[in-house]
Amino acid sequence: MAERALNAILTDINTQIKTVSFGSKITTWGLAYLQEKDEKTFPLVNEGNRNGHKVSWDDKYPLQTYHRILDVEKESDLSKGFGANAFRQRVYTMRLVGIGSRARITSAGYEDNQEIAKVISDALPSFLNTNEYLEVGDHEVIKQTVYDEEFAGVDQKKLSLEGIAFWIEYTLRINIC
Numbered sequence: 428m429a430e431r432a433l434n435a436i437l438t439d440i441n442t443q444i445k446t447v448s449f450g451s452k453i454t455t456w457g458l459a460y461l462q463e464k465d466e467k468t469f470p471l472v473n474e475g476n477r478n479g480h481k482v483s484w485d486d487k488y489p490l491q492t493y494h495r496i497l498d499v500e501k502e503s504d505l506s507k508g509f510g511a512n513a514f515r516q517r518v519y520t521m522r523l524v525g526i527g528s529r530a531r532i533t534s535a536g537y538e539d540n541q542e543i544a545k546v547i548s549d550a551l552p553s554f555l556n557t558n559e560y561l562e563v564g565d566h567e568v569i570k571q572t573v574y575d576e577e578f579a580g581v582d583q584k585k586l587s588l589e590g591i592a593f594w595i596e597y598t599l600r601i602n603i604c
Contacts (some may be wrong), residue, residue: 442494456493468579490527541568544593
């Protein structure tokens with residue numbers, strides 16, 4: 428089985444995210460890169476043909492999620508290979524970021540940032556197929572930390588109470604041999 432493109436894998440993960448109870452209110456984006464312009468940082472999703480979508484707070488999107496690569500490694504294990512071929516894995520350290528407006532997702536007063544992050548985290552699949560594994564790592568639910576890292580230089584003070592901002596770090600392991 429050939430190694431699938433990362434975007435195809437992220438599409439499968441996004442499909443799982445949409446299965447949560449408020450999934451119809453989630454706009455899932457694929458891979459984003461942090462872009463800096465005029466001393467402001469924002470995530471930019473590559474849509475192909477030299478087009479990009481700047482992810483920002485927008486009332487028409489109750490919740491948006493996107494993925495970012497934090498690191499990529501290639502690991503080999505000679506003890507698990509066949510013959511002269513070592514077992515190889517591509518390992519992506521990833522971040523799934525969610526931003527949005529709480530009032531547009533839920534009317535329940537108790538459901539806040541960490542609850543929404545937990546529901547999405549629990550929906551992430553452990554196995555995508557026989558060669559692709561996902562392992563959920565740390566969560567960041569302190570909104571200001573998310574704003575400071577993903578949107579450095581952008582004033583988000585007005586979003587402090589109503590805003591949703593979290594990230595879920597995960598490791599994606601893909602067997603390539």
